[in-house]
């Protein structure tokens with residue numbers, strides 16, 4: 001049986017992943033889409049931005065691995081047969097990358113790094129004080145949220161983690177429920193979205209949440225573009241709640257050249273690079289799940305399709 005990699009537009013990455021998979025597991029047979037043999041041989045697919053209609057063309061498909069952490073493209077695919085399992089590909093490099101991105105975003109905002117960059121161009125020496133610690137509310141305390149919370153805690157921030165279950169982690173205040181969220185948001189200097197995209201979380205970064213944020217606070221969205229109500233953010237920034245937004249993900253990617261976010265003075269944009277999937281680390285996670293599938297053992301990072309993450 002065969003594992004098929006489907007990364008349209010990223011064929012070089014797909015071929016590198018195939019080579020890494022063959023190194024990690026010599027017995028594995030790997031194809032890179034669109035070069036495939038008999039569709040009946042495909043037992044597992046690794047996918048990112050796969051074409052619609054593809055996943056119901058493999059009658060013996062048992063498992064699909066997202067090439068990354070987000071699975072909304074798989075959970076929401078009507079062509080993925082019900083009995084097929086979904087797993088995520090989340091290695092420590094992905095979580096470390098996310099932690100580094102968020103710590104840097106918070107540090108740049110608190111210290112005014114953008115101002116120093118301009119000062120350097122003008123040869124101006126202008127030291128400015130900054131607050132020594134911030135309160136950060138993390139929306140989502142999964143693999144990414146935990147790594148981000150630990151990294152922020154290690155540099156002295158107070159971290160409040162909000163999740164569906166309110167799962168407890170050491171050295172962090174862990175909370176759950178919309179009512180409690182309304183109580184903690186006004187305490188936050190920074191709000192970071194690390195939620196999966198589901199019907200419950202879509203548009204969560206909108207007018208109601210912004211009203212509860214502190215004046216001059218920072219919003220960081222590294223979850224998905226559809227978490228954010230874009231027009232609400234533009235109005236909220238005009239009112240100063242939040243005072244600045246760092247956005248890595250967008251409803252439409254690449255962000256269209258005419259989009260008002262590009263030129264907004266209170267928005268910092270990065271092109272969906274907060275945490276990248278390292279093909280070598282990914283190959284190890286994928287091979288592990290391939291072997292578990294063959295042995296009939298429990299899969300790692302299995303998605304609950306009914307919850308959507």
Ligand code: NDP
Pocket residue numbers: 068069070071090094098139140141142143144145162163164165166167194195196197198200201222223224248249272273274275276309
């Ligand atoms: P996980 O599935 O490990 O964690 C999801 C977290 O969100 C859990 O804590 C879960 O709660 C919580 N959650 C889910 N639904 C709700 C809800 N309705 N209300 C409150 N909390 C909720 O995901 P990851 O941490 O691995 O990744 C999070 C997201 O980050 C991904 O889905 C992806 O969209 C994004 N991402 C972005 C990247 C980038 O480069 N910008 C890179 C990697 C990921 P509970 O613990 O109770 O289940």
Ligand code: OXD
Pocket residue numbers: 067068069070071275276277
């Ligand atoms: C992911 C991402 O989900 O890169 O891994 O956004």
